[in-house]
Amino acid sequence: MKSKGINKFLSDNAGFFFVLPWLIGFILFKVYPFASSLYYSFTNYDLFSGVTKTGFMNYNKIFTDSDIRRAFMVTFKYAIIDVPVKLTFALFIAYILNFKLKGVNFFRTAYYIPSILGGSIAIAILWRAVFNTDGLINTVIGAFGAEKINWMASANGALTVIILLRVWQFGSAMVIFLAALKGVSEDLYEAASIDGAGKWTQFFKITVPLITPVIFYNLITQLCQAFQEFNGPFLVTKGGPNGATTLISILIYNNAFLRHKMGMASAQAWILFLIVMTFTAVAFVSQKKWVYYSDEDGR
Amino acid sequence: MRKIKQWTAMGLATVMAMSLSACAGSKGGTSETTSAAETSKAAETTSAAASNTTSGEPVELKFSWWGGDSRHAATEEAIKAFTAKYPNIKVTPEYGAWTGWEEKQSLNILGGNAADVMQINWNWIDSYGQGGKSFANLEDYSDVLDLKQFSPESLELCKLDKKLMAVPISLTGRLFYWNKSAFDEVGVAIPTDLDSLNKAGEAFKAKDPDMYPLAVGEYDRMILMVYYLESKYGKNWVDEGQISYTEEEVKDGMDFITGLEQKHVIPTLATISGDMADSLDKNAKWIDGKYAGIFEWDSSASKFKKALEGSVNKPNQEFVLGDFIKMGNNNGGFTKISMAYAVSSSSKHPKEAAMLIDFLLNDEEGVKLVSTERGIPCSTEGLKILQDNKLGDPLTIEANTKVMGYSKFTLDSKFEHNDLKANPDGVYYKVFGKLSAGEIDSKQAASDLIKGVTDTLEN
Numbered sequence: 001m002k003s004k005g006i007n008k009f010l011s012d013n014a015g016f017f018f019v020l021p022w023l024i025g026f027i028l029f030k031v032y033p034f035a036s037s038l039y040y041s042f043t044n045y046d047l048f049s050g051v052t053k054t055g056f057m058n059y060n061k062i063f064t065d066s067d068i069r070r071a072f073m074v075t076f077k078y079a080i081i082d083v084p085v086k087l088t089f090a091l092f093i094a095y096i097l098n099f100k101l102k103g104v105n106f107f108r109t110a111y112y113i114p115s116i117l118g119g120s121i122a123i124a125i126l127w128r129a130v131f132n133t134d135g136l137i138n139t140v141i142g143a144f145g146a147e148k149i150n151w152m153a154s155a156n157g158a159l160t161v162i163i164l165l166r167v168w169q170f171g172s173a174m175v176i177f178l179a180a181l182k183g184v185s186e187d188l189y190e191a192a193s194i195d196g197a198g199k200w201t202q203f204f205k206i207t208v209p210l211i212t213p214v215i216f217y218n219l220i221t222q223l224c225q226a227f228q229e230f231n232g233p234f235l236v237t238k239g240g241p242n243g244a245t246t247l248i249s250i251l252i253y254n255n256a257f258l259r260h261k262m263g264m265a266s267a268q269a270w271i272l273f274l275i276v277m278t279f280t281a282v283a284f285v286s287q288k289k290w291v292y293y294s295d296e297d298g299r
Numbered sequence: 300m301r302k303i304k305q306w307t308a309m310g311l312a313t314v315m316a317m318s319l320s321a322c323a324g325s326k327g328g329t330s331e332t333t334s335a336a337e338t339s340k341a342a343e344t345t346s347a348a349a350s351n352t353t354s355g356e357p358v359e360l361k362f363s364w365w366g367g368d369s370r371h372a373a374t375e376e377a378i379k380a381f382t383a384k385y386p387n388i389k390v391t392p393e394y395g396a397w398t399g400w401e402e403k404q405s406l407n408i409l410g411g412n413a414a415d416v417m418q419i420n421w422n423w424i425d426s427y428g429q430g431g432k433s434f435a436n437l438e439d440y441s442d443v444l445d446l447k448q449f450s451p452e453s454l455e456l457c458k459l460d461k462k463l464m465a466v467p468i469s470l471t472g473r474l475f476y477w478n479k480s481a482f483d484e485v486g487v488a489i490p491t492d493l494d495s496l497n498k499a500g501e502a503f504k505a506k507d508p509d510m511y512p513l514a515v516g517e518y519d520r521m522i523l524m525v526y527y528l529e530s531k532y533g534k535n536w537v538d539e540g541q542i543s544y545t546e547e548e549v550k551d552g553m554d555f556i557t558g559l560e561q562k563h564v565i566p567t568l569a570t571i572s573g574d575m576a577d578s579l580d581k582n583a584k585w586i587d588g589k590y591a592g593i594f595e596w597d598s599s600a601s602k603f604k605k606a607l608e609g610s611v612n613k614p615n616q617e618f619v620l621g622d623f624i625k626m627g628n629n630n631g632g633f634t635k636i637s638m639a640y641a642v643s644s645s646s647k648h649p650k651e652a653a654m655l656i657d658f659l660l661n662d663e664e665g666v667k668l669v670s671t672e673r674g675i676p677c678s679t680e681g682l683k684i685l686q687d688n689k690l691g692d693p694l695t696i697e698a699n700t701k702v703m704g705y706s707k708f709t710l711d712s713k714f715e716h717n718d719l720k721a722n723p724d725g726v727y728y729k730v731f732g733k734l735s736a737g738e739i740d741s742k743q744a745a746s747d748l749i750k751g752v753t754d755t756l757e758n
Binding site for chain 1: 401402405406409426427429568569570572573574575576583717718721722723724729732733735736738
């Protein structure tokens with residue numbers, strides 16, 4: 001009788017038991033750190049001296065310290081420029097690679113390689129070799145008699161260097177776009193051609209509307225990644241010159257692991273989280289206006 | 300249906316964002332717990348330390364250090380010799396490059412996972428000492444570690460709460476080094492005072508606007524400015540936990556640095572950033588003689604020399620040690636303990652760990668093998684062994700002797716605190732970066748520097 005009851009309980013809750021290991025991990029390694037970081041953000045928690053003070057001092061400092069505010073602004077600028085440029089470029093290349101060209105598989109692989117390499121030391125060295133004052137770009141433009149560019153002499157030049165690094169790693173977004181493009185029926189293009197629509201019209205009136213769910217997905221994931229970018233500026237520009245490429249992630253890293261000021265690092269991480277959350281929420285709300293889900297009522 | 304889908308997607312996005320943003324908190328929570336455990340464990344092992352003996356029972360030690368390839372090779376040889384001498388002791392080395400080393404080791408200290416013997420920076424005693432709980436008191440092991448070989452002053456600098464947290468390996472100071480070949484090419488003498496330094500700037504500019512007689516980064520500028528101030532005003536930078544200089548005097552120092560840029564003695568920080576080099580010794584302009592001088596620690600100069608010797612574009616360049624540039628009536632500059640050996644308070648075999656330190660610093664075999672890989676030894680016996688056997692890099696020995704005889708100012712242990720020295724958000728980086736970019740004037744720079752340093756000293 002008892003074992004029957006246990007069996008029934010197990011069978012009724014089988015789904016729950018299947019997800020239980022994940023749930024335990026999620027609570028221990030995600031929810032708990034997430035909640036505790038919120039608490040620590042209101043303290044002066046230092047790994048070596050513990051908590052000696054609580055209050056809003058970290059948030060006060062974030063909103064009053066011009067260098068921290070600047071880091072948030074640089075991060076904002078970086079994400080706002082990087083994401084549209086990267087998505088546009090990825091879509092453009094995916095569109096080209098969707099044509100039936102000779103050796104297209106080779107190009108698909110070649111364009112994906114930078115994404116596999118990621119933000120590694122080797123890539124940092126490569127990027128420096130390309131952009132330093134005696135680097136590849138200056139050598140090329142020098143051959144045409146142009147003046148050398150010191151990319152690191154201005155805030156915008158330095159930011160361009162690290163934005164281009166992320167844009168260059170467009171492969172993963174490109175592959176997702178490519179899969180979406182393959183899903184667009186050829187019939188639609190044929191019908192449009194018969195009606196006299198050119199390639200541009202077909203692209204903007206057929207292709208883009210039909211892949212908006214994928215554009216939306218790429219937008220959200222790229223936005224989250226761009227706001228949390230760390231490797232590029234840390235390895236290539238070290239946040240310089242004069243803080244021009246100091247993204248908030250670098251400040252979080254320095255506070256957490258160099259100075260062990262977890263309270264301040266948590267507060268900065270929370271502000272970053274709220275910014276990412278706001279952008280994500282805006283994107284979700286705005287999708288009603290521009291994302292086309294074909295499985296429902298046309299929107 | 301659509302609403303449910305949207306809310307589900309929104310919920311998933313929240314979870315995803317939580318997953319991405321939670322790492323700082325995760326570290327914090329875990330470390331607090333381990334910190335408490337570490338503290339109690341440390342207390343237990345420290346009290347048990349005195350009773351440990353080298354009875355011949357098998358002992359396993361971990362020894363951690365950072366450095367370059369030659370230091371790694373020399374230290375591994377020394378470990379082999381040590382384990383041959385004490386067959387019951389097995390030593391596992393843990394080494395790597397400096398980048399990221401401090402972050403890793405500080406968390407190891409906090410988590411009770413630190414190596415038994417650690418090569419540490421002098422300021423770690425203050426930063427990670429936890430009031431004397433992180434490292435074993437080496438005075439407890441003076442029977443196996445000969446502390447008489449070290450001057451009482453140098454040992455005093457390694458104490459925290461009256462406990463000896465580490466023994467100094469070497470002392471170091473900053474000196475001027477020059478690429479003599481570049482000066483010969485420009486046709487100007489190597490500088491010995493401010494006038495000749497400024498004249499060199501003019502000559503280098505006339506030869507090639509991309510050439511400079513001296514190159515200094517943000518942190519180097521801070522040290523050079525302190526050298527200038529000490530030379531001119533004859534005061535330590537910090538005395539009894541307070542900056543000894545007025546805002547007007549620090550402004551004078553800032554004007555001095557700006558003047559060097561304006562007179563083409565040093566490149567702007569934007570110019571150095573534009574080179575996109577990891578460090579000055581890896582900068583192509585240093586390697587090819589466009590930057591012809593450095594103001595560097597005696598213990599680090601050899602890598603600049605090697606970089607010059609490895610130049611493909613300009614082979615056979617001559618790297619020389621210069622005189623101290625006179626900038627006032629006093630001998631400016633300070634010396635500091637470049638690094639030290641400490642024993643983790645969580646070590647189960649602190650006595651054997653102390654024996655390893657003694658072997659590396661005082662034993663003839665160990666000293667000969669390690670030579671000047673960590674600078675000129677502080678240990679009297681260690682130095683004597685090197686001198687008797689004519690060992691060590693002659694340039695390092697010459698430079699160390701020179702700076703120890705010249706620079707007499709003292710350094711506050713917080714001078715290298717990460718609130719000040721960290722790149723890119725340490726006070727030194729921010730102040731000198733803004734000054735060089737023209738974002739702030741020298742008065743503002745002086746005020747910002749004093750405020751930043753004072754905050755660090757008070758905290």
